[in-house]
Amino acid sequence: MIGTTVHTYKNYIGGEWVEASNGETFDSINPADTEDIVGRFPACTAEDAIRAIRAAEAAFPGWARTAPAKRAEILNKAADLLERRLERIAQELTREEGKVISASRMEVKRSAATLRYYAAEGLSFSGETFPNDDPASLVFTIREPLGVVSVITPWNFPVSIPARKIAPALITGNTVVFKPASDTPLMGLRLVEALVDAGVPAGVLNFVTGSASKVGQPLTADPAVKAVTFTGSTQAGEAIHRSVPLTTRTQMELGGKxxxxxxxxxxxxxxxxxxxxxxxxxxxxxxxxxxxxxxxxxxxxxxxxxxxxxxxxxxxxxxxxxxxxxxxxxxxxxxxxxxxxxxxxxxxxxxxxxxxxxxxxxxxxxxxxxxxxxxxxxxxxxxxxxxxxxxxxxxxxxxxxxxxxxxxxxxxxxxxxxxxxxxxxxxxxxxxxxxxxxxxxxxxxxxxxxMNVPFGGLKKSSSSTFRESGRVGLEFFTQMKTVYFGY
The missing domain is CATH 3.40.309.10 (Aldehyde Dehydrogenase; Chain A, domain 2)
Structure with a gap:
């Protein structure tokens, strides 16, 4: 199980696997055996995060115009790849996070199912038409993607939580910059690999690893970031909520007792x-x-x-x-x-x-x-x-x-x-x-x-803005226009 050499992994920015701009790395450690180094990952800087944001910003117009059926096809292919790679990823999940192997297998299966769920739901998620008194007009709403979305996730469910954020973001036409927890970067990378191998275009999904103190500020405060979805501690969530511009929406799933x-x-x-x-x-x-x-x-x-x-x-x-x-x-x-x-x-x-x-x-x-x-x-x-x-x-x-x-x-x-x-x-x-x-x-x-019902908390367990999971999980990643169409 434990290899004799330590593999060094890279970021994924603008369709390329790249090192951190400063060349520095950090180790992911097996919590069951701290002498076992699971992998070595880029210790990114703010410069790397900004580069990823710019790549996502540049890719957004093309991805937003991509046919929804094509986006769904990519999510379904990624789900297939997760299932084919299930045993390897589950073994790595137990090694990197520590949970028992049966729970790791269940998490990978659920992550694949989540991708499929949003591939289907995204094809029917749209606006409404409304009755009005003018027979020569049509009044309706349309839903559009927001733009660049920052996805910041914890280490306890390092595949399934990113999946339930990234899948609805992508199916609705947004581009993503994903920062996993530094305790489980390999799991984030495996999810990204499945999506990239399934055909996600360059710049649509970007992956950066490292300390939140180094990369967090651009991922939440850069004006190009239109939404931040975060799962973690209430303290960290409050800090993010205070740092975002007025035009950036947040989705916070925080602590519990x-x-x-x-x-x-x-x-x-x-x-x-x-x-x-x-x-x-x-x-x-x-x-x-x-x-x-x-x-x-x-x-x-x-x-x-x-x-x-x-x-x-x-x-x-x-x-x-x-x-x-x-x-x-x-x-x-x-x-x-x-x-x-x-x-x-x-x-x-x-x-x-x-x-x-x-x-x-x-x-x-x-x-x-x-x-x-x-x-x-x-x-x-x-x-x-x-x-x-x-x-x-x-x-x-x-x-x-x-x-x-x-x-x-x-x-x-x-x-x-x-x-x-x-x-x-x-x-x-x-x-x-x-x-x-x-x-x-x-x-x-x-x-x-x-996965098909809303999830979220009250009081300081959430920002009480948008729920995750289920069909309502798509709402956070879209904005609405109301159209009065005369003819």
Whole structure:
């Protein structure tokens, strides 16, 4: 699996694979084995980002005039290529990001399906006609592409999140400058390769890697950039939102502190299953991950006992190892963050009933491994109950009523995803109406969203402008004209 030589990759700008203008590089590291260098990538400068923007700007008129059917054909071909290359890309995804191999395969499959979905939806996404009182006129709207779109994505879903942004951007006639997270540049490159090999013209899709501090400013502030779609932390999203010109629109999918509410009548085995799936799978590194469990006091002790029992059986290790359910954290910074929050929880007076240790013995010695942490005795004002951790840490909060549970759930600044476990239809309906969350689930995990439905958050989980995914995901990438046509 681990090669003896380190391959050096390049940017893709204006139809050419090129090095960074300063010749500098950085390494992508395997989080399961930090001695394994996955690849070496250009450490781009602002000059490189500007060059990519100019290439996209120059390519825009031709791509905007390209027949929609031709754009769809390219997306479908790219989907075919992802599927043909699935096993190689999945292996590289596990090596670069750390998730278990089964999850990597699912992500590549979903990314291919996303390309196909937008290839189809884009062919029927258009304006409307309106009735009017003048028999010699026609009133209608038309949708047009915006121009250059900056796509800035995180490392936790390094193929599927870029796919759900790039596909609708391209099918609607925009050109793209794509900057992946520096922890997973190879995955971004593999998606770009599939699109380029499928026939995306020069300049339509550009790829730059490197630090956001070096390339981020042009990608958000250059007047040629007409839209910025970003997934990442709320802090970074707020900074981007402040930096864009008035004429640049933004789409921000940001942080979460997602609650799972467990009622008195809940199937506790089901509740535990949903907690583990939402809180610990993907090593807790999902923006929709379960980080707070708000449970009725009458079933609290029984639930916690079952949760600890089931969590203790989870196998932690390299994502390539059979039976492993939890891989390493993605990088050293995430490991430090999780360890710090475990210490914070203890200092605040919460009870660590399971896990939280940095694993360093044997096979764990070279990776960023941590045992999933379960805290009880958590109060809503504690930092571990309010701040996004983005790791396998669950804070259990005991309450006495649905009203109190909703008050606690809604007390944080985030509103991305929330779920309830109950057999009571009335309580479920009250929850759906009262919870402040963009994604609401009943008897389902907080994680996961279908590609054909809208996705996005409320409060500081989103800029609350445009949703991603589904047919509405095309709206962000188009502008509308209203036409009065007399004859």
């Amino acid at each position: 997602n609650p799972l509410l467990i009622m008195e009548d809940a199937d506790l085995e089901k509740a535990v299953e949903l907690t583990i799936k939402g809180g610990f799978e993907l090593t807790g590194q999902a923006c929709t991950g379960t980080s707070r469990v708000i449970v009725m006091r009458s079933v609290h002790d029984q639930y916690v006992e079952k949760l600890v029992q089931h969590t203790s059986r989870l196998k932690i290790g390299n994502g390539f190892t059979d039976g492993v359910q939890i891989g390493p954290l993605a990088n050293r910074s995430q490991l430090a963050t999780v360890i710090d929050y475990v210490a914070v929880g203890r200092a605040e007076g919460a009870t660590l009933v399971y896990g939280g240790e940095h694993l360093t013995d044997g096979e764990y010695g070279k990776g960023y491994y941590v045992r999933p942490a379960i805290f009880t005795g958590v109060t809503p004002d504690m930092r571990i109950a309010r701040e996004e951790i983005f790791g396998p840490v669950v804070a259990v909060i005991a309450v006495d009523s649905l009203e109190e549970a909703l008050r606690v759930a809604n007390s944080v600044e985030y509103g991305l995803s929330a779920s309830i476990v109950t057999k009571d239809l009335e309580k479920a309906q009250i929850f759906v109406k009262e919870i402040q969350s963009g994604t609401v689930k009943v008897n389902r995990t907080t994680t996961g969203n279908l």
